[in-house]
Amino acid sequence: AQSVTQLGSHVSVSEGALVLLRCNYSSSVPPYLFWYVQYPNQGLQLLLKYTSAATLVKGINGFEAEFKKSETSFHLTKPSAHMSDAAEYFCAVSVFLSGNTGKLIFGQGTTLQVKP
Amino acid sequence: DGGITQSPKYLFRKEGQNVTLSCEQNLNHDAMYWYRQDPGQGLRLIYYSQIVNDFQKGDIAEGYSVSREKKESFPLTVTSAQKNPTAFYLCASRTATEAFFGQGTRLTVV
Secondary structure (H helix, E strand, O other): OOEEEEEOOEEEEEOOOOEEEEEEEEOOOOOEEEEEEEOOOOOEEEEEEEOOOOOEEEOHHHOEEEEEOOOOEEEEEEOOOOHHHOEEEEEEEEEEOOOOOEEEEEOOOEEEEEEO | OOOEEEEOOEEEEOOOOOEEEEEEEOOOOOEEEEEEEOOOOOEEEEEEEEEOOEEEEOOOOOOEEEOOOEOOEOOEEEOOOOOOOOEEEEEEEEOOOOEEEOOOEEEEEO
């Protein structure tokens, strides 16, 4: 069965420092993988996605992630944190059902704190 | 603008009362989903629907019901059988490669 594990429920970085949020997945078939960001009391916004094309995926707001099949990982990075990056981040894997759509399985989430 | 609209944003329920959360989309997506979000538990799937007049239980369907009479609409009813309904509820619709989320409804039992 497909699953997602996010390592670290809270990550704290200084403004301008590297952001690294870790995500490992389990899937018996080639997965589609996603990173979403959520600000307080709002819905989820897609940051980036891997859908079996390039393994290094660039997203919005300067974030990127690299799909590593050998490590079953899809870690999210940003070279320099900004105060506005403080939010909760979710990694998700897509489980395909019959037809073209499927359901998204989410990790537990990682809260990113950015210190001035 | 295309998107997903959830209403209301805040909802208060008395003990033993059923309440219905609205979810409407104008993205022409076949698939729609309801998730429940609790602190530290990520998003858990309640129900999903891949086509009109059809839906399936997710991981935590007990105490909830849904209908899918129109492609655009996927309302969620939280019944009195749901013993701990206080949570943030998110509706989504999707294509094969992307899911779009509403702004959520925060339900509180009073």
